[in-house]
Amino acid sequence: MLLFGGLSLVSLFSAACSAYTPLSDETLQKLPSSGTDFDIKTGAILAPILRTRVSGTPGNAAVLQHFVDFFKKELPEWRLEFHNSTSTTPLSNGLEVPFRNLIATRDPPGTRPGDVGRLAMVAHYDSKISPEGFIGAIDSAAPCAMLLHAARSIDKALTKKWEATADSLELDEQQGVQILLLDGEEAFLSWTDEDSLYGARALAADWEFTYHPAMSTFRTPLDSIDLFVLLDLLGSASPAIPSYFKTTHWAYKHMAEVEKRLRGLGMFKSSPNHPANVAKRENKKPRAEPQFLPESDKPADRFYGGGIGDDHVPFMARGVEILHIIPSPFPKVWHEIEDDGEHLDMNTVEDWARLVTAFMAEWMDLEGHFDFPRTEQKQKREINFEEKTEFAIP
Template identity: 60%
Template sequence: MRLGQLSSQALVNSFITFLPALTGAYTTLSDASLKSLPDPSADFDIRNGKLLAPILIPRVPGTENSLKVLQHFTDFWSNELPDWKVEYDNSTAATPLSNGKEIPFRNFMATRDPPESRPGEVGRLVLVAHYDSKISPEGFIGATDSAAPCAMLMHAARGIDKALTKKWKHMEEKKKNTEANSKDGKDYELEDDEGVDGDEAWNRGVMVLLLDGEEAFDNWTDDDSLYGARNLASTWEQTYHIAGSHRRTSLSSIDLFVLLDLLGSKDPMIPSYFKTTHWAYKHMANVERRLRDLGIMKTGKRPTSKQFLPETDKTSAQFGWGGGIQDDHIPFLKRGVEVLHIIPAPFPKVWHTMDDDGEHLDMDTVNDWAILATAFAAEWLELEGYFDTKGKRDVKTEL
C-alpha cells in the first residue's frame, strides 16, 4: 500500500453507487458475551503459535513459501471450520521483474452463509487482508504487512463460528414452527430478527478474503500492485446471480468490505477514511471502548494507552476528497463497494523495512486487534445470545 490520490469521480462513484444495506441492523454484545470471546494469545506466539507462526515467512507470489501459507489457510478451515465454503480465485500476470513470464496469484476465500440461502439473496460482511510479502528487501517478512492481520481474521472466524451455528439452528427451528402453525391456521409471527425467506437477518453471511499480490514488485503503479484484488473485483463485477435476485452480482453481495492492514505495532491511530462507512467505524470504536472498560484489551493496562479508533466525532465536513491510501480496497471502492479501511496513519515505523518481523510486533496490540475483529464481526452478524457465557471469568478483576 502507499499514500496516493483517488480521482474525485472515483470517490463520487463509491458514495452513490449503493448505500450500505445494514446501517440499521447492528446488535451490540452484552458484557457477558464480550467476556466470553476467546483469548488469542497462545495462537499468536511468533515461533509456534498455531495461527501466526506459519505466516511469518517471506511469501512472494509464485514462490514455494506462498503456497505453504495458502496451504496453512486451507488446512485451518478444513480442520477447524469445516462448515465454511473454501474457494480460490486464480489469475496470472506479468510483472516488471518477470521478463514476460506470467506469475500466478491466488486469492483465498472462506464463506459461511445461512443454510439453504440463495447466493443472490445473501449480503456479506467481507473481512479482508493480504497475505503476500514484498520481493525486496530480500527476506522481508511483513509481520504487520500483513501476516498478523491474516491471523487476526482466522481467529475472528473461529471465534464466531459456534455462535453462528447456534443462531442459524434457532432460526431454522423458528421457521419450521412458523410454517407448521400457518398450516394449522394459528396466528403466529416471528420476532423481528428471526429468519424467514427474504428477511435481512436470515440472509446475512460472512467471508474471510485473503488476497495475493497486493505489493508492487518494482515501483507502485496502477499495473504493478493489487494484482489479486484487481482480478477479483473485475471477476465479481461480471459474475451475475440468477434473474430476479435482490443482488445482481457477486460484487453487490458485499455489504461491507473491512480491510485490515499494517496492524500489530504499538499505539496505532486509525482514522475514519470514508463518510459513508463512518457509522461502521463508530460501531467498531464503541465496542473497542467497551472492551477496554471491561479490562479485556491488554493494551488498556498501559498508563499511556490510547484508543485505536479515536475519530468517532468526525463530522461530514471533515471528510476530504481525492486523498487516500492505495490498498486492496481500491478496485472495490471504484466499483461502489462500501469500505471500512482499518490501517494506521501514520504508518508504523517498521513499514517496508526488515524490522517488520515477528520480533518487532507488539503482542498486546496484536491480541487486542484479534479480539476487536471478533467482537465487531459478532455484532454485525447479531450473535448476542448465542455465545457460551457460563463460567466465564471476571476479566476486569483478574487482569
C-alpha cells in the first residue's frame, strides 16, 4: 500500500446489511481463540504464510495452496474460485507474471448468487520483492491468518442459522460472506497506478462486467458486495485505525463498539487492564484503556476521503463501500526486513482475530446460533443435578 494525498474516490451511497445483531456478553466471551494456530513456528494457520511469497514465485504458490488446503479440510461448505490474470511488471523484462486471487464464498443454501448480498473480508497475501528475504508479517500474513480463523469460527453458526431459517428467509435477508485473498498488491519497483494492486485491479475490472442472470437482485458481483472490509498492516502493538470514509462510518462504529465491549469483558490480551497484565505489575490500579478504533465520535466535517493506496481503490472507484482497517501512522516495521514473525505482537494479533470474528458474527446475525463446548465444571453441575433429580422422582 502507499500513503498519498487527495484521494477523492468515495462512494455516494451507504450500504446497510439486512440485520446487525450485537452478540451477547456470553457469546463474546466464548468466541474461540486462535490458540496454537498462530504460533509463528508451528501454527497450523499462520506459520505457513510467514515466508517470502512474491507474486509468480514458488513461495507465493505454496501459500495459495495452504489457503486452499485449509478451506477444503476445515471449511468444505465454502465455494472456492480462482481469479487468474497476468501482467508485465517493471522487473519482468516483458514477460507476463501470473496473479492469482482466491475467492471463498459461503451463501445460504438454495440461493442464487445474483440474489445474495455479501460481506467481503479482504487481505492481500503476496509479499514485497525487496528487501531480499522480506516476510511481510503485518503486510499481510497476519491479516490473512485472522480471516481464516474468523471464517472457521463462524462457519458452524452459519449452518445452524440457515437450517433454522430455511423456511422463513426473505429475499432481502439472503446474506452471504466472502473471503478475498488477493495477489499482487505490492509494487515490484516503485508504487504507481500500473505497478501495484495487480490482482485487485484485474478482479474489480472483471467483476464490473460479469453479469448475473436477468431478474437477479444484484446486477454484478460488485453490486453484491454490501461492504468491503480490507485488513492490512495489522499485528504490531498499539495500532490506531482512523475512520476513513464517511459513508461507512456506521460500520466502523459497530466494530469499535464490539472492541469496547471485548475490552470491558477483559477479553483483549493486549489491554493494560487484562488480568494477566495487571498481575505482572505492582500498581494494580486500572490504566487508561487504549482503542484500536478510536474515532467512533469523529465529526462529520472531518472526513477527507482517505489517503492510502491499497487493494480497496479499484473497488471503491466502481462504487463499492469500503471499511479500511489499516493503522495511521503505519507501523515502524512497514516495508522493513524486521517485518517478520518475531516482530509481531502476538497479543495484538489474537485480539484482532477475536475482534474480526465478532464483527463478522454480528454482521451475519449469528447470536444464538453458536454451540460452545460446555466447561467441565458446568458439565459436573449438570450431572449432579440430574442425579439428584433422578433420585428425587418417586
